[in-house]
Amino acid sequence: MADRSILITGAASGIGRATALRFAAGGWRVGAFDLPNSGIEALADEHDNITTGVMxxxxxxxxxxxxxxxxxxxxxxxxxxxxxxxxxxxxxxxIEADRHAAIIDVNVTGVMRVAHAAHPYLAKTPGARLINLASASADFGVPEFASYSASKFAVRGLTEALNLEWAAADIHVCAIWPSFVRSPMLDDVGETTSMQRLGISLTPDSVAKVAWRAATGRRRLHLPVGLLYKLLFVSGQWLPFAMKRLSMRLITGY
Incomplete structure (x- = not known):
């Protein structure tokens, strides 16, 4: 896999950083990108296969x-x-309306921008893959995560649509669905009922392992992460809406 390459956004910390190191260790060339002043440059010192940049x-x-x-x-x-x-x-x-708009701009429009820019290059590579970070909150609207949950519903829809559109170019599009991950994103926020009941047991490395499978394993559209959420995800595909709503009520406390 020495000649294979992956571009990762939001790579300075958390899931992005763990995934960059996982792929670099696996012999891939990694393009790790993040905002200015994010400390992304330091990641290049972690492995020779990693190139960093600002995005x-x-x-x-x-x-x-x-x-x-x-x-x-x-x-x-x-x-x-x-x-x-x-x-x-x-x-x-x-929460201020501008903050809701910012969440949509990064989590939805940002995903679209990257996908659009990457398409010509992915289309030149047989068996290329676009992997999007969805979330357990894309399965059912989660209270206290309203705009974030909405953004991940959008990522789910985009993933499913592009997987069909881009199949002719041999680009597989999929989404990773983690529940709560112990990462910098959650460092400065308080715990909600859903966090307490589902637990924050996943690590960035847990998600990085699934990202590796998404890039190298068999083609799956949605990849839930974490045993408890896998059970909820699979059962949710078959449960009637009322039962699914009850499950979410038990988790969120609403």
Missing amino acids: DVTDDQSVRAGVASFAESAGRLDAVLNNAGILSIGQFAE
């Missing part, structure tokens, strides 16, 4: 420049991990 997924020019520079230097683009994301937890009406 703001809310800026189309920044995205296109970053994707082009890495794809052209690597000579091919086998996979992209759309990992960049932001989160605010709390009552919807108590």
Whole structure:
């Protein structure tokens, strides 16, 4: 796999960083991107296979420049991990409207920008993959995560649509669905009822392992992460809506 390459957004910490190191250790060339002042440059010192760069997924020019520079230097683009994301937890009406808009811009429009910019390079690579970070909160609207949950529902829909559209170009599109991950994203927020009941047991390495399978294993559309959530996810595909709603009520306390 020495000639294979993956571009990862939001790679300075958490899931992005863990995934960059996992793929670098597996022999892939890794393009690790994040915002200015995120400390992304330090990641290049962790492994010779990692190249770092600055990318703001809310800026189309920044995205296109970053994707082009890495794809052209690597000579091919086998996979992209759309990992960049932001989160605010709390009552919807108590969070500023601009913050809700920012969450959508990063978590939804940012994913679209990266996918759009990467498509020409992925289309040149047989068996290429676009991997999007969804979330357990894309399965049912989660209170106190309203805009984040909405953004991940959008990622789910985009993933399913692009997987059909891009099949003709031999690009497989899939989504990873972790529940709560012990990462910097949750460091500065309080625990909600759903966090307490589901637990924050996953680590960034747990998600990185699933990202590796998404890039190298058999083609699956949705990949839930964590034993408890896997059970909820699979049962949710078959349960009537009322039963699914009851399950979510027990988890969220609403």
